[in-house]
Amino acid sequence: MGIKLKTRKPTGIVPWPLILIEGDEGAGKTYSAAEFSASKRIGQMYWIDLAEGSADEYSEIPGADYLIIDHDGSYRDILEQIRAVHTEARRAAIAGEAPVVLSVDSGSSLWRMLKSWTNERARRSRNNAQRLEDDPDAAIDVGMNLWNDATERWLDVIHLLQTFPGIAIITARGKQITAIDDNGKPIQDRGRVLKEWKVQAQKDLAFDASVWVRMHRGRAPQVIKARSLQLRVEDGKPLNLPDFTIEDLVFNRLGCSVESQPRQMPALVGDRVQGWLNDYDVTELRDVERLRELWWEAAGDDTGLTRAEVVSIRGAIERKVAELENPPTEMGQGSLSDADRLRAAVERRAEEGDGESDEEPDPDRRPVREAPAKRAAAKRTPAAKRTPAKPAAARR
DSSP, X not given: XXXXXXXXXXXXXXBOOEEEEEESTTSSHHHHHXXXXXXXXXXXXXXXXXXXXXXXXXXXXXXXXXXXXXXXXXXXXXXXXXXXXXXXXXXXXXXXOOOOEEEEEOHHHHHHXXXXXXXXXXXXXXXXXXXXHHOTXXXXXXXXXXXXXXXXXXXXXXXXXXXXXXXXXXXXXXXXXXXBOTTSOBOXXXXXXXXXXXXXXXTTHHHHOSEEEEXXXXXOOEEEEEOOSSXXXXXXXXXXXXXXXXXIIIIIISOXXXXXXXXXXXOOOSOSHHHHHHHTTTTTOOOHHHHHHHHHHTTOTTSOOOHHHHHHHHHHHHHHHHHHHSOOXXXXXXXXXXXXXXXXXXXXXXXXXXXXXXXXXXXXXXXXXXXXXXXXXXXXXXXXXXXXXXXXXXXX
16 A cells, blocks of 8 residues: 655645844843733733843833743753743634743853753763863863754754744844854955854754844844745845834734744654653653553554664663663662672572472472572682692602
8 A cells, every 4th residue: 555645735824933033232132022022912921031130120111911931940941841831822822812922031041051061061071071180271072962962952942932833032142253264263355354243042043033133232123034925035135123013023014913823844853763752751751560551552553653663662661661670779880780680689599598498399390400600609619639640650
């Protein structure tokens, strides 16, 4: 049976935007987001303050109405809270309510946290730890695998914002920096060092946003990019908006309405293993019986998993069960190895066999092999020394 073709007709509906607002310090990025919460055309706004500290004070802006998300500063808690808001926004959209708004202030702080995490992990590596022990000021090597982990965490957040069933806003710092070539040297033109504008966040943030706004102190805000048929921005010619407000941008210029939907963007994955493990929270499960049930469920006909994916999932579950059933015995000591478990079993059997058995022998019982430890001990017993034969002359 051939594979069934899956298609659908385009809706033509204007999707909800992910708005990037970046620019100089004190240019009004955070203020514009807080001001938007006073709009009568939106539902509840949720505010995630990441090391900016403006959320409480900016609630005094006339009409401002938003809820501040409490988090403990850890990536995991921040991600979980964004997921919770994503779920609430979906519920509101299904119920036909006004769009939920999520404001993340700021993306620069989030990426800075992930960069610090990457460097901390690099310093803890064996080679770098030894190098720093010899020279505390030595340069350390940060492996590409660590940067890939940081980028993956960043993209988990961005994908939630891109597919947000409402309006998502992320602020970032931006500034002019010296243009650098591929060799890390400043680019010069006729003896003058060239400058370029850089958004202080993960390098792809401007590409991932559907609308990109830049703000300068003392100058009109500019729309640098808009992925929209309603708002056209010519290449290299930013659109100046002297009376910029997010409400005007979203509902008038982009044409969003209560009919809008989140962008249809399924996450692109090489396989479905990690998604399946995350959906069932295998990493955090402590119930061995539930893990065993999931081991069988992974091969169900309705999962859509390939045989290779099932094997990978079952391997992860088996490792988790082994970890729970065989925890470390002491601080700093790993789990018991197969040899350790075998040795312990042999010792228990040896202890149980020290006393005389009161049971009568069973003639049908199969003979029990000698315990491996005893055989090993027998092999380790040094052979009796042989006295060399005396020569014939000595015997006489």
